Amino acid sequence: MQAISALLGAYRAEVGLIILAIMFVEFVRERYSPTVISVLGACTYAALGLIDEKGLFSVFSNSAPLTIGAMFVLAGALIRTGTLNRVADFIMARAEKHPRLAIAEVMLGATAASAFLNNTPVVVVLIPIIFKLAQVTGVPVKKLMMPLSIVAVLGGCITLIGTSTNLIVAGIAAEQGMTPFGIFDIAPYGLAGMVVGLATLVSLSFLLPSDPPAISGEDGGNAQDYLTELVVPHDSDLIGREIGSLTVFGRSAVLIGLKRSGQILRGDLSGEELHRGDRLIVRADGTAIMTLREGRQFELGIAADSETSASEGTVIEAMIAPSHPSIGERLMDIPFLHALRVRIIGINRARHLPGPDLADARVRGADRLLIAGSDDAMRALRDNPNLMGVDISRTRAYRRNKAWIAIIAMAAVILLSALDIVSIGLGAFIAVGIILVTRCIDAEEAWSAIDGDVLVLIFAMLAVGLALEQAGSVALMVGWITPVMQAAPAWTLVFIVYFAALILSELLSNNAVAALMTPITIALADQLGADPRPLVIALMIGASACFATPIGYQTNALVYAAGDYRFADFVRIGVPLNLTVGLAVCSMLVLLG
Numbered sequence: 001m002q003a004i005s006a007l008l009g010a011y012r013a014e015v016g017l018i019i020l021a022i023m024f025v026e027f028v029r030e031r032y033s034p035t036v037i038s039v040l041g042a043c044t045y046a047a048l049g050l051i052d053e054k055g056l057f058s059v060f061s062n063s064a065p066l067t068i069g070a071m072f073v074l075a076g077a078l079i080r081t082g083t084l085n086r087v088a089d090f091i092m093a094r095a096e097k098h099p100r101l102a103i104a105e106v107m108l109g110a111t112a113a114s115a116f117l118n119n120t121p122v123v124v125v126l127i128p129i130i131f132k133l134a135q136v137t138g139v140p141v142k143k144l145m146m147p148l149s150i151v152a153v154l155g156g157c158i159t160l161i162g163t164s165t166n167l168i169v170a171g172i173a174a175e176q177g178m179t180p181f182g183i184f185d186i187a188p189y190g191l192a193g194m195v196v197g198l199a200t201l202v203s204l205s206f207l208l209p210s211d212p213p214a215i216s217g218e219d220g221g222n223a224q225d226y227l228t229e230l231v232v233p234h235d236s237d238l239i240g241r242e243i244g245s246l247t248v249f250g251r252s253a254v255l256i257g258l259k260r261s262g263q264i265l266r267g268d269l270s271g272e273e274l275h276r277g278d279r280l281i282v283r284a285d286g287t288a289i290m291t292l293r294e295g296r297q298f299e300l301g302i303a304a305d306s307e308t309s310a311s312e313g314t315v316i317e318a319m320i321a322p323s324h325p326s327i328g329e330r331l332m333d334i335p336f337l338h339a340l341r342v343r344i345i346g347i348n349r350a351r352h353l354p355g356p357d358l359a360d361a362r363v364r365g366a367d368r369l370l371i372a373g374s375d376d377a378m379r380a381l382r383d384n385p386n387l388m389g390v391d392i393s394r395t396r397a398y399r400r401n402k403a404w405i406a407i408i409a410m411a412a413v414i415l416l417s418a419l420d421i422v423s424i425g426l427g428a429f430i431a432v433g434i435i436l437v438t439r440c441i442d443a444e445e446a447w448s449a450i451d452g453d454v455l456v457l458i459f460a461m462l463a464v465g466l467a468l469e470q471a472g473s474v475a476l477m478v479g480w481i482t483p484v485m486q487a488a489p490a491w492t493l494v495f496i497v498y499f500a501a502l503i504l505s506e507l508l509s510n511n512a513v514a515a516l517m518t519p520i521t522i523a524l525a526d527q528l529g530a531d532p533r534p535l536v537i538a539l540m541i542g543a544s545a546c547f548a549t550p551i552g553y554q555t556n557a558l559v560y561a562a563g564d565y566r567f568a569d570f571v572r573i574g575v576p577l578n579l580t581v582g583l584a585v586c587s588m589l590v591l592l593g
Helices: 002-010 012-029 034-047 053-061 063-080 083-097 099-116 119-137 142-156 164-175 187-203 286-295 335-339 375-382 400-418 424-437 443-449 452-471 473-486 492-507 510-528 532-544 554-562 567-592
Strands: 226-231 253-260 263-265 279-284 314-320 342-348 368-373 387-392
Touching: 012 034, 012 452, 012 473, 034 053, 034 452, 053 452, 063 083, 063 119, 063 164, 063 400, 063 424, 063 443, 063 452, 083 099, 083 119, 083 400, 099 119, 099 142, 099 187, 119 142, 119 554, 142 187, 142 554, 142 567, 164 452, 164 510, 164 532, 187 532, 187 567, 226 286, 226 368, 253 286, 279 286, 286 342, 286 368, 314 375, 335 342, 335 375, 368 375, 375 387, 400 424, 424 443, 452 473, 452 510, 473 510, 492 510, 492 532, 492 567, 510 532, 532 567
Parallel strands: none
Antiparallel strands: 226 279, 226 342, 253 263, 253 279, 314 368, 314 387, 342 368
């Protein structure tokens, strides 16, 4: 034991680098998630005494991960209040009138939104819109899906809150004594990269694949879309109004038919006037159905008697068991509908919607139902052996009347931090308090909006970075690099840091790379007598602007799956983009730095 202690005492720096090398190998092998590898690495440093207990727990005082968590919650509030959904609906309305122009608007809008919101939810919201745009314009979906990720990444490089990577680097830099970064301090360099990146993307668009995705049945609808029906009550003030004047329809609730006097009308129904008892056949996601339920303009779904209302009681989700005796029968004839006071307000089926309407949909195994009813009825459904996974629906209605609060809260964070009145972290935390107390989002939903995997990864890598400093590994690496760098012109430092971060981030987690490289970059700048600020900005953008692999950035992985791309598709477009964006950013840093 003494021999091991003596060995660690004599070769602390070298042992620290060996552990780091093993972590990098495991990152590349991907046998475990990056978060697991990072936690195990931090634990190894602690177990070997390469980081002391005080240092290990000091990483939890770093403001960057907590600020990122707060920004996740604010983005969740914009989703919960239907703000992003309304924006998406507006885009689709524009696409129907000016389809070609809508493509440019979507791409520029994604760029702008990603500068101030986490770009992952932005891309998630826009993926189904891209499918619709491809249908309307006739442009192959693969020529639009990858550019969506690219513009989202470019937008995230414009402001300090555009990506979690920027906040991590800024937080570590501030702890190392650098002047704190403002929200728009990196904007000139991010904008330079964005302009050149967009120009490169347009000029290389002929290299984007044009073959259709192999994913069948993908029409831009959500995999969680339900078939439902909106019944016009006999005393409704909507009677006599044209369907086209209704505001309930959009991207998340699409009218697909009108059932009147036993007949189903299809096609363009915008000019049809509503009659009492009309049943509007609608494809909608769960959130839209719950919003319609709370609106109470229509009665939802089907029931055995007209006295059972969907707006009363609770809503549960249930799956039809393969052994259900009603398999192949009409949904209207399912036994529990007649035995209990419930309404079926939606049915979901993998790959496609059932039909032709809710009542006549033929029941299949694994169909998912949304059912509204009293607590007694819900207990009876839980005891039904022919239903699986019966539980209270976690889907909630949009809180559209709170949208203005969420918008103002997010705008205030951006404005106050830009004016240097409060820091980004403090502003974000105050905004979180406001949206919670005004119930823009419930506490449970707010915490679920936080990507815990990202935060654990960041904390673990901060610990690894601090361990490398305490063990002397950072000083050792800087000592190796410094003689080589002293012979190179000063301006080449920016290029070296940028492309080193870029190459590593194409293979590993960009947040992990940022946490590791920041202290090394600052130490190298101090050793060479160079200004560390341009180098830190180069690291920020270089660790995020990764286009050459589908694992280089999270949004790349999203569109990789949605668009059914090949790995080579990213390489073909991404490598030129990496070069041109990197040259633009680094040149601007040299000129202005």
